[in-house]
Amino acid sequence: xxxxxxxxxxxxxxxxxxxxxxxxxxxxxxxxxxxxxxxxxxxxxxxxxxxxxxxxxxxxxxxxxxxxxxxxxxxxxxxxxxxxxxxxxxxxxxxxxxxxxxxxxxxxxxxxxxxxxxxxxxxxxxxxxxxxxxxxxxxxxxxxxxxxxxxxxxxxxxxxxxxx
Amino acid sequence: xxxxxxxxxxxxxxxxxxxxxxxxxxxxxxxxxxxxxxxxxxxxxxxxxxxxxxxxxxxxxxxxxxxxxxxxxxxxxxxxxxxxxxxxxxxxxxxxxxxxxxxxxxxxxxxxxxxxxxxxxxxxxxxxxxxxxxxxxxxxxxxxxxxxxxxxxxxxxxxxxxxxxxxxxxxxxxxxxxxxxxxxxxxxxxxxxxxxxxxxxxxxxxxxxxxxxxxxxxxxxxxxxxxxxxxxxxxxxxxxxxxxxxxxxxxxxxxxxxxxxxxxxxxxxxxxxxxxxxxxxxxxxxxxxxxxxxxxxxxxxxxxxxxxxxxxxxxxxxxxxxxxxxxxxxxxxxxxxxxxxxxxxxxxxxxxxxxxxxxxxxxxxxxxxxxxxxxxxxxxxxxxxxxxxxxxxxxxxxxxxxxxxxxxxxxxxxxxxxxxxxxx
Numbered sequence: 350x351x352x353x354x355x356x357x358x359x360x361x362x363x364x365x366x367x368x369x370x371x372x373x374x375x376x377x378x379x380x381x382x383x384x385x386x387x388x389x390x391x392x393x394x395x396x397x398x399x400x401x402x403x404x405x406x407x408x409x410x411x412x413x414x415x416x417x418x419x420x421x422x423x424x425x426x427x428x429x430x431x432x433x434x435x436x437x438x439x440x441x442x443x444x445x446x447x448x449x450x451x452x453x454x455x456x457x458x459x460x461x462x463x464x465x466x467x468x469x470x471x472x473x474x475x476x477x478x479x480x481x482x483x484x485x486x487x488x489x490x491x492x493x494x495x496x497x498x499x500x501x502x503x504x505x506x507x508x509x510x511x512x513x
Numbered sequence: 514x515x516x517x518x519x520x521x522x523x524x525x526x527x528x529x530x531x532x533x534x535x536x537x538x539x540x541x542x543x544x545x546x547x548x549x550x551x552x553x554x555x556x557x558x559x560x561x562x563x564x565x566x567x568x569x570x571x572x573x574x575x576x577x578x579x580x581x582x583x584x585x586x587x588x589x590x591x592x593x594x595x596x597x598x599x600x601x602x603x604x605x606x607x608x609x610x611x612x613x614x615x616x617x618x619x620x621x622x623x624x625x626x627x628x629x630x631x632x633x634x635x636x637x638x639x640x641x642x643x644x645x646x647x648x649x650x651x652x653x654x655x656x657x658x659x660x661x662x663x664x665x666x667x668x669x670x671x672x673x674x675x676x677x678x679x680x681x682x683x684x685x686x687x688x689x690x691x692x693x694x695x696x697x698x699x700x701x702x703x704x705x706x707x708x709x710x711x712x713x714x715x716x717x718x719x720x721x722x723x724x725x726x727x728x729x730x731x732x733x734x735x736x737x738x739x740x741x742x743x744x745x746x747x748x749x750x751x752x753x754x755x756x757x758x759x760x761x762x763x764x765x766x767x768x769x770x771x772x773x774x775x776x777x778x779x780x781x782x783x784x785x786x787x788x789x790x791x792x793x794x795x796x797x798x799x800x801x802x803x804x805x806x807x808x809x810x811x812x813x814x815x816x817x818x819x820x821x822x823x824x825x826x827x828x829x830x831x832x833x834x835x836x837x838x839x840x841x842x843x844x845x846x847x848x849x850x851x852x853x854x855x856x857x858x859x860x861x862x863x864x865x866x867x868x869x870x871x872x873x874x875x876x877x878x879x880x881x882x883x884x885x886x887x888x889x890x891x892x893x894x895x896x897x898x899x900x901x902x903x904x905x906x907x908x909x910x911x912x913x914x915x916x917x918x919x920x921x922x923x924x925x926x927x928x929x930x931x932x933x934x935x936x937x
Contacts, residue, residue, distance in 0.1 A: 364699065364789060368897040372904070373877035376550055377580065377587040390904030410700040413733065414897060415876075416635045416649035417551055439703050439735060440635060444651035492537050492665065503559050506657050512563055 352470045352498075354451055355478075356402040356430040360462040361391070363408035367415040367441065376419050383419060384426040401428035404468070406460050408434065412441025421448045431468050433457055433475065433486070446493055449501035455486035470497070515764025517671040518738045519706040522646040522761065526629045534670040534768070543645075544572055544623050545658045546632035548614045550579035550878070553598035554591050555652040560659055567602055568662035574606040574623055575599045576614035579872045584879040612844030612870030613812035615639040615727065620846055622752045626741035627759035631658055635730045636812060636894065642719070642726035643749070644741030644761055646706075649730065669735045670770035671706040671763070672697065676713035678778030683929035685822070686721035687814055687892065687912035689713065689775075690728045691783040695793035696773060703733035705770060708763060713777035714739060719748045720818040727813045728894050731790040782927060785910035788898040796915060796927045803835070805887040807920040808901075809913055810841025810868070811875040814892035817850050819913035824856040826917040826931045827863040833923025838865040839881045841873050865920070877902045890919040 369390045375383045388395035405424070411434035412420060421444055424432070431451035435458070445452040451470050460466070464479040473488035489497055496505040506512075516524065520532050527538035547553065552575055567573055575595060583589035592609070599607035611617050615636050618624055626644030630637060633655050640647035650658070658664050674693055697707075707729045714722070722739050729737025740762045749758065782796040809815070809823055820842060832838045840860050842848040848870055851857050857867050874881035875893040882902030883889055889901055889908045896908035911919075914928035921931065 366897045368877075368895070368900045369904075372899045374882060374899075374902060376878075377585060377591055390899040410703070410733070413699065414635060414895060416633055416637075416651055418555065418651040418653060419551075421651075436700065436703070438700065438733060440649050440651065444653065447651055447653040490537070502653050502657055503563065506563055506660065510563055510660065 353467065354404070354430045354470065355465070355467040356404040358404050358406045358460060358462055358464040358466055359399065360460065361405065361407040364410045364413060365407050366413045367417050367420045370412070370420040371417055371423050376417065380419070380422045380426050384423040387423040387427065396427065399427045399429070402430040404430050404466050405432045406434070406457050407432070408457060409436045411437050413438035416440045416444070418444050418448065421445055421450050425450055433460070433466065433468065446497060447502040449497070453486045455484045514768055515766040517706070517763045517767040517769065518644070518708060518740065518761055519646055519669055519671055519736065520767070522627055522629060523666060523668050525627065532668050534668050536668045537665055538668060539663055540629055540666050542572065542631050542658055542662055542664065543628040544574055544618070544630040545655065546574045546576065546614060546618055546630060546637065547655060548575070548579055548634055549577040549591055549595040551633040551652050552595055554594045556656050556659065557598060559653065559656045563656065563660055567659055570603055571605045572662065573604055573659060574618055575604060576611070576617050577609035578613045578617070579876065579878050581610050581871045582869065582879070588879070610869070612842070612847070613872050615812040616816070616843040619643065619723065620752060620844055622749060622754040625749060625754065625758060626745060627761045631664070636727055638729045638734065638736045639723050639727035639812060641729065641736045641738040642723040643745050644738060646736055646738070648736045667704070669704055669706045671708050672702055673708050673710060673769040673772045674775065675711040675772065676709065676775050676777045677711045678713055678776045680713050680716065680777045681780065683914060683932050684777070684780050684782055685912040685914060686717055686724035688780055688783045689777060690725045691785050691793045691910065692775065692780055694728065694732045694791050697732040699731060699789055699791040700733040702729070705734055707732065707734045707737045709737065709739050715742070718818060719744055720816040723816070724813055728790070731894060782912060782915050782929065784915065784925065785896055787896055787907040787909065790894070790896060790910065796911065796925065799909065799925050800927055802909070802925040803888065804890045804919060804924060805836055806881065806883060806889045807836055807838040807916055808841070808874060808881065808889055808891035808893060809838065809916050810843065810873065811893035812843055813894040814913050815841055815843030815847065815870070817847050819892065820847070820851045820856050821854070822913045823917040824859040826914060826928060827865070827920065828859050830863055830921055832864040832920040835923040836920065838920040839874065840865045840867045842870050844870050874901050876900065890916055890925055892916045
């Protein structure tokens, strides 16, 4: 996992919940099939237009609802660079860190679709190259930085359990 | 400064005499719960890469409920994988075709006051209705729990919601929680616990307390606790739990982030409208909205007391010809009890379809998903766009009484006109 992420913004609103990101009716399908339906309830073009490294920007309460990690799985399948939101739902935020999907909290109201964002994950800094501005976001909690540096919970556990 | 229920439980499971909101603690898990859809088939590869040794086969409980009965070959494959995994791991507790996991672990005595329960489902918080600290986690996090029995938690602040007064005729726990979520907002309790208390909560049966805790996550909360009392002790004794219980309670001088006082005596039946659970209005404002399907069931409101209310309303009546009414008891035990009481006959004679206990259409998985343009009145817990099937459908949430009255008229209906004064 890289700690500097730069990509194009796709902008969404508030309350993008897990049923929107990963609809229940497709959850038993292989991840590549599930990914075709990601976000389709609010944006039927999502899975075609999204490109590796793109950044999802949303309003408040991103990822509310279910604990389903299929939400992270489909976004990782599309190789989303990071998610930047005004706020995240708790379980989604925690799961994202555990699977190494970068998440940053900043007030996203001024960010526009198509903006070119650069994120420094460890210090919580976001540069908007399109607007020539810089935002201070939330920093990762200290106790999680080591885990994120190692690439998520599984590599962290491997070290803790002494498994090579 | 005293401690809240959450702080007391997290102090115990982290081996400390005192913790405070904001502390990060390493905790020992009492029960790790997984269901079929977010369980073994997702965790197995990582679990095996990391050694594949369970921390305690008595403390890992697996319930197959989302893919039961399987509607597709993929679901059948997941169900088989889950069953085989449980067998290969020699789990002491594996349940399938018994009903939604949150109800099953309550009925089988796994949920006890003061326990820490982590499950791969956001509605794991339902166990707080019996005084357990219970919350949803992801499948990757569960891998760590399965291997070590531990994880880290941030001790949450607690919002105390005090429901005073007597609950009026035709108003139920579902109406209380919908009003609470409307007040707090769907993200208003994010990172926090909710503790429900007050006279109205004490008066509630175990069945109804579970409704409140089940939906705490719909306000963003980590868990939703209710102080356990003799009702909880009696319930667990009836389920064969004979150990001494820790009837834990918040200290008088505990610190709460916020205290909300609510008056149950003036509450009317409430309905959550599409597509957020905090989009709540009194039933009078949405009355008359035509529906295509009525859904009475789920871990939220498919318990025996819910079916009794529906039977009271539907006895000797017929549901509207314009709709179908699906009834899904929340467990096999409830199904059998309802059968014994003649409730299933009453509901079937009224024109309802009784399905087997499972997560079913509540999450858009099996047995009654909706198509584009269809409207559902449901007793379940979530009305997000696409939740029960087509993203072009609409889901309204209400109490079992509101659901049953709606079934009769084929449009959203205030249940009070169908209830005799003795019902509550």
